[in-house]
Amino acid sequence: MSARPFNFAAGPSMLPESVLQRAADDMLNWHGSGMSVMEMTHRGSVYLGLFEKVMGDFRRLLNLPADYKILFMQGGATAQNALIPLNLLGANRKADYVNTGHWSTKSINEAKQYGDVHLAASAQAASVVNGLDQPAFTYIPDMANWDVRPDSSYLHICGNETIGGVEYWQWPDMQALGAPDVPLVVDMSSHILSRPIDVTRFALAYGGAQKNLGISGLTFVILNEALIRDRIKKPLPGCPTVFDYRKVLENDSMFNTPPTYAIYLTGLVLEWIEAQGGVAAMEAKNRQKAEMLYGALDASIFYRTRVAKNARSFMNVPFYLPDERLYEPFLKGAQERGLLNLKGHKAVGGLRASMYNAMPIEGVRALLDWLAVFEKEQA
Numbered sequence: 001m002s003a004r005p006f007n008f009a010a011g012p013s014m015l016p017e018s019v020l021q022r023a024a025d026d027m028l029n030w031h032g033s034g035m036s037v038m039e040m041t042h043r044g045s046v047y048l049g050l051f052e053k054v055m056g057d058f059r060r061l062l063n064l065p066a067d068y069k070i071l072f073m074q075g076g077a078t079a080q081n082a083l084i085p086l087n088l089l090g091a092n093r094k095a096d097y098v099n100t101g102h103w104s105t106k107s108i109n110e111a112k113q114y115g116d117v118h119l120a121a122s123a124q125a126a127s128v129v130n131g132l133d134q135p136a137f138t139y140i141p142d143m144a145n146w147d148v149r150p151d152s153s154y155l156h157i158c159g160n161e162t163i164g165g166v167e168y169w170q171w172p173d174m175q176a177l178g179a180p181d182v183p184l185v186v187d188m189s190s191h192i193l194s195r196p197i198d199v200t201r202f203a204l205a206y207g208g209a210q211k212n213l214g215i216s217g218l219t220f221v222i223l224n225e226a227l228i229r230d231r232i233k234k235p236l237p238g239c240p241t242v243f244d245y246r247k248v249l250e251n252d253s254m255f256n257t258p259p260t261y262a263i264y265l266t267g268l269v270l271e272w273i274e275a276q277g278g279v280a281a282m283e284a285k286n287r288q289k290a291e292m293l294y295g296a297l298d299a300s301i302f303y304r305t306r307v308a309k310n311a312r313s314f315m316n317v318p319f320y321l322p323d324e325r326l327y328e329p330f331l332k333g334a335q336e337r338g339l340l341n342l343k344g345h346k347a348v349g350g351l352r353a354s355m356y357n358a359m360p361i362e363g364v365r366a367l368l369d370w371l372a373v374f375e376k377e378q379a
């Protein structure tokens with residue numbers, strides 16, 4: 001097999017080659033069962049064994065305490081934008097959100113269909129952060145100024161803005177915000193298991209699997225059981241039963257057929273993370289990659305980044321060239337070197353390198369080589 005390209009796509013994204021190889025080897029005959037995982041009934045003991053192992057491995061890698069549960073659902077993080085308000089709003093229908101970019105905005109707009117949405121903070125306007133001018137959606141609003149309603153059903157944040165490249169490195173302290181009883185909800189689609197995270201800071205964390213965990217089709221919801229048991233008595237009227245967190249939980253994520261193959265694939269990714277040294281090893285590698293790339297971008301006056309330094313994402317790095325006409329030759333040259341999908345999202349333009357757990361250091365090194373060559377060519 002020829003060397004695989006380095007795929008910098010934001011999601012679906014690169015998977016470890018060994019995971020793909022395992023899936024290929026397993027394709028026709030999983031563990032001597034004589035059939036593919038795709039063909040197995042989800043109620044059979046063979047598949048149930050696999051399912052339990054995936055759940056157990058995920059719990060262990062998250063270091064999840066017993067009072068937290070994991071739900072495997074479908075519909076992606078996008079469906080959760082509706083399901084979170086449907087399940088959690090409760091009688092007063094109040095929810096608070098922080099807007100840090102594209103994905104927060106989507107969450108907010110969806111929630112508005114169901115309840116009284118209050119913006120606790122927003123980075124929608126340009127601002128000055130640490131003495132520097134920051135354009136819209138390139139920073140996390142100063143938590144000292146967040147305005148959270150103490151009777152809100154939850155506060156929602158997006159932990160890593162995949163398009164803007166803005167990541168939280170410090171979590172909101174609900175006590176300090178004067179809202180100690182407000183559950184914190186986080187969209188972790190694009191940085192789950194990229195570094196150790198204290199999940200107990202959140203009442204609920206959710207995301208799609210296709211960035212850091214596997215392939216599309218699987219949605220994870222990690223929640224504190226007390227959130228549904230004590231605080232949220234029942235979802236809003238009209239919530240489909242299959243999306244009622246209580247039903248999903250009661251049925252161990254098998255209220256209906258789960259995305260069996262996507263769960264299997266996530267299982268392979270979790271085993272790969274474990275074999276690499278676990279989540280701490282992922283963090284060390286992700287930090288190294290991020291330092292390499294940001295270091296190169298900072299050292300150059302040719303390439304520009306915009307995100308405030310204290311909110312730079314390790315996963316998604318948007319950057320810019322000095323002239324619009326340079327993007328096409330940059331991307332073409334990158335492609336020729338096997339560096340794929342570096343075009344930025346149309347909402348912010350420019351370039352973007354997504355470097356999830358599966359992106360090897362060599363991929364970032366190859367990108368740095370191309371950055372240096374291209375800059376020199378333009379001089």
Ligand SMILES: *Cc1c(COP(=O)(O)O)cnc(C)c1O
Nearest residue numbers: 076077078103160162189190208
């Ligand atoms: C990709 C992404 C989404 C959307 O995920 P889907 O699985 O396509 O619904 C939502 N939030 C964040 C932060 C994302 O990165």
